[in-house]
Amino acid sequence: MTSIELSTPSTGKYTQPTGLFINNEFVKGVEGKTFETINPSTEEVICSVHEATDKDVDVAVAAARKAYDTVWRKETPENRGKLLVKLADLFEKNIDILAAVETLDNGKALSMAKGADVPMAAGCLRYYGGWADKIEGKVIDTNPDTFTYTRQEPIGVCGQIIPWNFPLLMWAWKIGPAIATGNVVVLKSAEQTPLSALVAASLVKEAGFPPGVINIISGFGKTAGAAISSHMDIDKVAFTGSTVVGRQVMKAAAGSNLKKVTLELGGKSPNIVFNDADIENAISWVNFGIFFNHGQCCCAGSRVYVQSGIYDNFVERFKARALQNKVGDPFGEDTFQGPQVSQLQYDRIMGYIQEGKKAGAKVETGGERHGDKGYFIQPTIFSNVTEDMKIMQEEIFGPVCSIAKFETEEEIIATGNNSTYGLAAAIHTTNLNTALRVANSIHAGTVWVNSYNLLHHQVPFGGYKESGIGRELGEAALANYTQTKSVSIRLGDALFG
Numbered sequence: 001m002t003s004i005e006l007s008t009p010s011t012g013k014y015t016q017p018t019g020l021f022i023n024n025e026f027v028k029g030v031e032g033k034t035f036e037t038i039n040p041s042t043e044e045v046i047c048s049v050h051e052a053t054d055k056d057v058d059v060a061v062a063a064a065r066k067a068y069d070t071v072w073r074k075e076t077p078e079n080r081g082k083l084l085v086k087l088a089d090l091f092e093k094n095i096d097i098l099a100a101v102e103t104l105d106n107g108k109a110l111s112m113a114k115g116a117d118v119p120m121a122a123g124c125l126r127y128y129g130g131w132a133d134k135i136e137g138k139v140i141d142t143n144p145d146t147f148t149y150t151r152q153e154p155i156g157v158c159g160q161i162i163p164w165n166f167p168l169l170m171w172a173w174k175i176g177p178a179i180a181t182g183n184v185v186v187l188k189s190a191e192q193t194p195l196s197a198l199v200a201a202s203l204v205k206e207a208g209f210p211p212g213v214i215n216i217i218s219g220f221g222k223t224a225g226a227a228i229s230s231h232m233d234i235d236k237v238a239f240t241g242s243t244v245v246g247r248q249v250m251k252a253a254a255g256s257n258l259k260k261v262t263l264e265l266g267g268k269s270p271n272i273v274f275n276d277a278d279i280e281n282a283i284s285w286v287n288f289g290i291f292f293n294h295g296q297c298c299c300a301g302s303r304v305y306v307q308s309g310i311y312d313n314f315v316e317r318f319k320a321r322a323l324q325n326k327v328g329d330p331f332g333e334d335t336f337q338g339p340q341v342s343q344l345q346y347d348r349i350m351g352y353i354q355e356g357k358k359a360g361a362k363v364e365t366g367g368e369r370h371g372d373k374g375y376f377i378q379p380t381i382f383s384n385v386t387e388d389m390k391i392m393q394e395e396i397f398g399p400v401c402s403i404a405k406f407e408t409e410e411e412i413i414a415t416g417n418n419s420t421y422g423l424a425a426a427i428h429t430t431n432l433n434t435a436l437r438v439a440n441s442i443h444a445g446t447v448w449v450n451s452y453n454l455l456h457h458q459v460p461f462g463g464y465k466e467s468g469i470g471r472e473l474g475e476a477a478l479a480n481y482t483q484t485k486s487v488s489i490r491l492g493d494a495l496f497g
């Protein structure tokens with residue numbers, strides 16, 4: 001059996017694929033292993049899926065390599081683009097089931113899955129479909145007797161390892177640019193959330209991709225993930241996840257075939273509110289910046305710095321705003337915050353909350369479990385947090401916000417940059433000069449002004465410092481999946497007699 005009948009509260013019954021998607025078919029793993037995936041709202045098992053081990057990675061890589069050598073290299077850019085656009089259309093057509101499965105397996109609010117994850121995934125696939133026939137080289141004039149041109153060639157077989165916080169969106173961010181540029185992929189979903197990736201895999205076949213071009217496997221990091229990053233026949237690995245694991249992926253790549261590596265890792269992003277900010281607006285973006293997706297965003301605005309003139313007022317009103325975030329059943333219509341994804345994440349976050357309390361930060365609101373079933377945590381705001389506290393330095397990946405006061409612009413640029421991470425930052429001010437000066441001085445791959453989390457497939461996203469290597473999205477991501485070949489043709493006489 002490589003599928004099972006399941007049901008979601010919003011769609012009723014549906015057929016959930018459970019196999020490994022290799023060569024356009026759902027198959028069992030070579031070793032016949034399976035693992036369970038848990039509904040984070042109820043802590044109950046949803047179903048079991050087939051588990052890939054290193055042997056299945058070998059099978060998937062062989063399928064991908066064959067597809068690359070025999071079919072995909074010969075495909076026209078125009079057709080690659082058409083297939084991606086078709087896949088985007090199918091994402092939109094199947095939005096109800098994709099969003100429902102995302103909510104079931106991940107716990108994110110259905111309104112978010114439907115309003116953001118699935119449409120953004122479709123938008124990303126369509127955008128890269130548009131790029132497929134616009135990958136161009138250059139002609140370089142070196143001298144009249146030589147004709148030199150460059151080609152942007154695909155890298156080949158790409159291993160892609162994605163996390164559980166945006167299962168479908170990360171699927172699209174990885175597959176879009178890789179396929180547009182002519183690569184083939186073996187993508188491993190996160191073990192906490194394998195289901196939506198498999199529903200999306202069934203759309204790959206329906207869109208008409210040749211077998212082996214896109215392979216999707218479920219499995220664990222230490223086995224299947226490690227097999228991808230150390231594989232001798234994978235030419236490139238793209239990873240999104242924690243910085244700790246990012247280092248391991250890079251080491252494995254370095255210790256095997258020196259495959260190309262791009263990493264999108266963690267963050268501890270500063271969200272800076274100046275005295276002159278439109279305070280209501282700032283509160284709403286700060287709230288969204290930390291509590292969107294239950295704080296499970298690598299770019300979450302988890303360090304909030306408020307200038308002294310408005311600090312007390314801001315904290316009071318932000319607290320009131322956070323209390324309005326409806327926490328509960330992610331299938332509920334007005335739910336903003338569902339459960340954390342797993343027991344492990346729940347425990348980690350509660351551990352940080354205890355740390356914060358012990359260290360002497362003030363709990364303005366939250367700080368406890370919500371309800372008695374499921375991995376729900378109250379939106380939590382700590383004030384009076386100092387730079388040396390763990391809750392100000394380490395990525396919590398949950399609905400926990402640390403606030404501190406600052407006095408001057410100079411001071412906040414230094415404090416804002418006081419992190420080993422550099423993924424994102426935001427500035428709230430009505431002074432354009434302040435906004436631009438600070439934006440230019442912050443060491444982060446993305447800076448938002450008077451907003452937060454404005455991710456868009458046309459705009460590059462990625463990290464400074466230990467937040468990553470390479471950029472996803474936009475034209476920039478094409479560079480992750482192409483290599484430049486220079487061809488020089490001698491037109492004149494022999495150069496050296």
Ligand code: ADP
Nearest residue numbers: 162163189190220221222225226241242245248
């Ligand atoms: P988190 O801590 O948020 O769960 P991880 O970085 O552990 O994030 O996981 C992100 C992805 O990396 C998942 O798909 C996971 O299976 C995978 N992964 C975990 N450990 C390894 C590893 N050693 N090598 C390769 N991939 C891994």
